Amino acid sequence: MVLYFSGTGNSRYVAKIIAEKTKDALISMNELIKTGSREELISPDRPFVFVCPTYAWRIPRVVEEFIRTATFTGNQKVYFLMTCGDDTANAIGYIKELCKFKHFELQGFAEIIMPENYITMYSAPEKAVAKEIIEKSTPFILKLAENIQEGSAFDTFTAKAKAKSGFINTAFYGLVVKAKGFHATDQCISCRKCVKLCPLNNIEMSGNKPAWNNHCTHCMACICGCPVAAIEYKNKTQGKTRYYLDTL
Known part of the structure; x- marks a missing residue:
């Protein structure tokens, strides 16, 4: 089961490719969160694959809250794929904590470079540049899909500053993430x-x-x-x- 959360389509794009290549179910966490659904999610024979963007170098808090409160039964092996404009810093450290809380067996983690979309702070690329970034990342996404289909473990994480995913994330949510404006x-x-x-x-x-x-x-x-x-x-x-x- 491939579950994705996406604001502007990057993670949805990745999740769709993964689901198509692995012939697995594609589920929108956006819709489950929007409707307040907490029905049991069952994947007896295949791992759960979570695809989401990077918010201040961690998975979005709404995604973490959803995973913590939802019920997942069947196969407890999981993959986390995170789209980002630059890097995911120490997001993997917090994902490991989440997996421990849910008793998940983390099989793989990867960061996938996609076009920047956080236009309240940065500039999004023009269409031609965005297309080039997506085309460059697609072979990597297909390789990840192949690994997931084979049940292979992988970790494409490269260690970077833990501060980004720690106190900067906390400050980001406290000072920046507001609807006012x-x-x-x-x-x-x-x-x-x-x-x-x-x-x-x-x-x-x-x-x-x-x-x-x-x-x-x-x-x-x-x-x-x-x-x-x-x-x-x-x-x-x-x-x-x-x-x-x-x-x-």
Whole structure:
């Protein structure tokens, strides 16, 4: 069973390839989190494969919370694949703690370089550059799928600064990850796509425009998935390229 969480499509792209090549079920954690589903997830013969982005050099907190509270039965072998724009630092250390808590047997971990999407702080690449990054990473994703299908263990982690995944992650969530600042401009067409895309049900329509509540994980789905680029974050995103990889 391949479970993914994705804001702008990078992890969904990876998960789809893995599921297709291993002929395994593809499950959206976004939908399970959005609906509050905690039904038992059963994979009797195959490992669980978790695919998610890197948020401040760790797996997103909403993903960790979901895994901690969900019930997984059957095969207890797991793989974690993390998409990132640069590196995952010591994310593997926290994943090992999570696996110990869930009594999972960690079979493999890999970081996969994909286009940057966190446009509230950085710039997303232009379409041609994004396409090049994706094409460069695809053979590696296919190799990971082959290893998973064969049941091979792997670890592509390269040790880097643990501080990134430690106190910087804590500071990042405390100081940066806030919904306040997102707003819709007059270009908004009231299509409600942002409401649909938000995995935390944090957006609701107020009149003809979206309004953000206080439960946000900065997945960038709303701002990058808006079909008319009508959503901005404070004064940090004006004129920036939106990155959204729609593969499903």
